[in-house]
Amino acid sequence: MQSLQLVSTEKNHRNMALASQRLLDDIRANAMENLLNSGSLSTSLISISDCLENVLGSCHCQVLSFNSSESRFNVINKSNRTHTNFVTNFVHKMLNSKTTEITKNLLNKTEFIYSDIYQSRECKDLHIEGKELGVVAAWTIPLVSHDGILCGAYLCLFNTVRHTNDSELDLLHRAASSVSALIFHGKQKTAELKNKISLQKTISKQDADLNELNLAVKKAIIQRTQVQTQLIELENMAALGTMMSSLTHEINTPIGVSITASSYLSDLQQECFEKLELNQLKRSELITYLQEAKEASYIIQRNVQRADELINTFKRLSIDQDSQDLRSFNLCHYVYEVLLSLKPRLKMKPHKFCIDISDELNISSNPGALSQVLINLIMNSVHHAFLPNQSGRITIKASLVPEQSELLIYYKDNGVGMDQETIQNIYKPFFSLAGSNESSGLGMHICSNIVMKVLNGSLTCQSELGKGSQFEIRFPV
Structure with missing residues (x-):
């Protein structure tokens, strides 16, 4: 047991x-x-x-x-x-x-x-x-x-x-x-x-650094935009200054002629009045006085009208610089007005302009925007396309594309041309091949913005070294 x-x-x-x-x-x-x-x-x-x-x-x-x-x-x-x-x-x-x-x-x-x-x-x-x-x-x-x-x-x-x-x-x-x-x-x-906490801290720090960097980038972008705006305003003011210089230069001639004619007319009147008081005024002298007075009055009238036209032209151009309004205008006449406003800048340059635009081509668009584009293209050619003392040739051609309701403008110069790298960077702000004192590097950037954002069109460039440059501008009208 x-x-x-x-x-x-x-x-x-x-x-x-x-x-x-x-x-x-x-x-x-x-x-x-x-x-x-x-x-x-x-x-x-x-x-x-x-x-x-x-x-x-x-x-x-x-x-x-x-x-x-x-x-x-x-x-x-x-x-x-x-x-x-x-x-x-x-x-x-x-x-x-x-x-x-x-x-x-x-x-x-x-x-x-x-x-x-x-x-x-x-x-x-x-x-x-x-x-x-x-x-x-x-x-x-x-x-x-x-x-x-x-x-x-x-x-x-x-x-x-x-x-x-x-x-x-x-x-x-x-x-x-x-x-x-x-x-x-x-x-x-x-x-x-x-590890998760460490990773979270690292991510938090990276987020904080990224936020700080984003703020710095935003601040830099705002400052850059402000600088660009100020430079664009300065360029507009410079353009207005050039217009005033052109106006002064162009209006001097008709006003000078009018002053000379009015002075001559005043002398004739004084001489005729003196002879009339002495009862020495002959019938033939009176007829001669009246003929010369008529001619002097015509000269004064014609030159005063010319001065008035010049004032109105420059007034329209200056208003167009700051206006975004659409209006109807004759394209050929307007291009000549733009060239007239650039006369002081171009008078020392031996360049020739060929304007191939019909006198009957009237369009409804933004003339101020178009003038800014043409001015920048012309001055870009003057500063960069031609060698010193070279007699260049600039051609501006325009035609309507009826089936697309578009205006097609060809701008061409026979200058030194550009390589592919320059063409790729030409529309970037502050890009310039000239020295810092000669150019702000905003001309073509402004052109691109105006054509795309204001005129709702497109701007393309074709160029080769030694064969000049050609720009094609298309926008609806």
Whole structure:
């Protein structure tokens, strides 16, 4: 009967050990799932400790981490209040002391068992506090990572004398293996979180730098636009100044002739009046006076009309410079008016102009925009297309494309021409082949903007070195 009872007891122990292992495996699986689902490491470790405490009975379990750089053990998950100070002192006096046997064993990755701490001289500093808590035995199991590195220890405190038991020791090793795996995954999660935080900080800094750069770029664009606007206004003012100079130059002739004719007429009148008072005025002299007075009056009238036409012409041109209104005008006459406004700039240049435009070509468009385009093209040719003292030839040809309701203007010079790189950059603002004092580099940029945005048309360029340049302007009329 005794042998049967012994067999039965051993079988019960084995069954209980297997049940405990299954329970621990289930707890480990749940703890790992909790950790992988963004649960805390502390919660997962406590669940395993609670399981061991229930299985082993009358014990307190505590997980410790190991800092290899400092060779120190530290508490990972919090102890309950009754064991907090004892665990802290046990770790400090026993595990972090290089002279104790328990430390040597753990560093060698071997468990160490205190079946009764009161039988050990190493634990004498803990006897009083241990008796108050009822702590009698202390088992420590090393926590070893999958790559064989010591990462901590598993501490179990018992309330009774506890000698080593294979099934219980095996259970603790299984628990230690589970805790090591949890700590490994916890460290991975921590590292990933740190990487994410670091990456987020980097992205935030990059965003801040990018926002700052965008603000700087926007500010630069605004400043550039302001500078361009100011330069365009200066060019318009320069064009108006040129018109005033042309007006002064052109109007001097008819006004000078009118003054001379009126002065001559005044002298004739004075002479005739004096002879009339002295009764010396002859009939033939009166007839001569009347004929010469008639001719002088005609000269005065004709030149005053010419001056009035010039004033009206320059008035229209100056108004067109700032106006975006559409109006009907004769294209041929208008091109001649534009050339007249440029006369002071062109009078020292030996260039010839060929205007191939029908006298009957009337269009409805924006004359101010068209004049700005022609002025910039002409002055661009004068400054860049011809060599010094070269007698150049500029041709302006225009015709209607009735089926498309478009006006087609060909502007051509027989200058030095341009290479492909220059053609590709010619419409960019501030691009110029001349020195900084000779050109703002905005002429062709202004032309392109006016043709596309104001006239709603297109501007294309064809040129080869040594073969001159040709511009084709198309816009609806």
